[in-house]
Amino acid sequence: QVHLVESGGGVVQPGRSLRLSCAASGFTFTNYGMHWVRQTPGKGLEWVAIISYDGSNKYYAASVKGRFTISRDNSKNTVDLQIDSLRAEDTAVYYCAKDPGSGGWYGKYFHHWGQGTLVTVSS
Amino acid sequence: EIVLTQSPGTLSLSPGERATLSCRASQSVSSSYLAWYQQKPGQAPRLLIYDAFSRATGIPDRFSGSGSGTVFTLAISRLEPEDFAVYYCQQYADSPPTFGGGTKVEIK
Numbered sequence: 001q002v003h004l005v006e007s008g009g010g011v012v013q014p015g016r017s018l019r020l021s022c023a024a025s026g027f028t029f030t031n032y033g034m035h036w037v038r039q040t041p042g043k044g045l046e047w048v049a050i051i052s053y054d055g056s057n058k059y060y061a062a063s064v065k066g067r068f069t070i071s072r073d074n075s076k077n078t079v080d081l082q083i084d085s086l087r088a089e090d091t092a093v094y095y096c097a098k099d100p101g102s103g104g105w106y107g108k109y110f111h112h113w114g115q116g117t118l119v120t121v122s123s
Numbered sequence: 124e125i126v127l128t129q130s131p132g133t134l135s136l137s138p139g140e141r142a143t144l145s146c147r148a149s150q151s152v153s154s155s156y157l158a159w160y161q162q163k164p165g166q167a168p169r170l171l172i173y174d175a176f177s178r179a180t181g182i183p184d185r186f187s188g189s190g191s192g193t194v195f196t197l198a199i200s201r202l203e204p205e206d207f208a209v210y211y212c213q214q215y216a217d218s219p220p221t222f223g224g225g226t227k228v229e230i231k
Binding site: 115 | 156158160166167168169170173179211213215218219220221222224225
């Protein structure tokens with residue numbers, strides 16, 4: 001059974017950095033693309049980034065491009081999201097989600113989700 | 124990017140009634156690359172429907188998806204107590220993937 005567990009959220013000052021991590025289990029991690037999706041009360045659900053099964057392709061939402069970096073470690077079954085230059089509008093619950101396929105281009109839908117980790121950007 | 128508009132914003136119904144939720148796209152969603160999710164308070168979204176009408180594993184057959192082009196529908200044939208939640212549509216035909224604003228199905 002697919003299990004995704006996010007960690008790394010917390011309260012961070014504007015301009016600082018944060019690294020989120022997602023530990024995956026219950027499936028062959030090396031076969032699937034992985035996403036990060038965030039949710040705010042104001043803007044709802046927003047796709048953030050995708051990384052392909054082998055890490056060779058990465059795509060980002062325009063709102064985070066240049067500040068966020070997605071990466072994966074297939075030896076540890078983890079996918080990370082490095083967030084730099086945090087802004088108030090980055091405050092959200094961040095979910096990692098499994099793609100149903102290899103994660104080509106921007107992937108497809110979000111087959112399985114973790115429970116999310118809350119990031120609050122505040123001084 | 125494709126903008127998805129869900130209606131109504133809130134649907135007030137009684138258990139046993141039929142629910143019909145709408146998702147309209149600002150441009151055609153090719154190959155019917157549209158999904159539906161259910162989210163309950165304090166939980167992550169759960170995939171219900173993909174490719175517009177295919178039910179995800181374990182989803183009861185009272186949930187059905189239909190539509191094509193720019194108009195899609197999620198129907199719940201007979202509402203069970205556990206179906207009262209917020210529902211989102213999402214398209215993956217174009218980049219970036221985008222979500223609708225959600226429809227809340229509440230107990231009347």
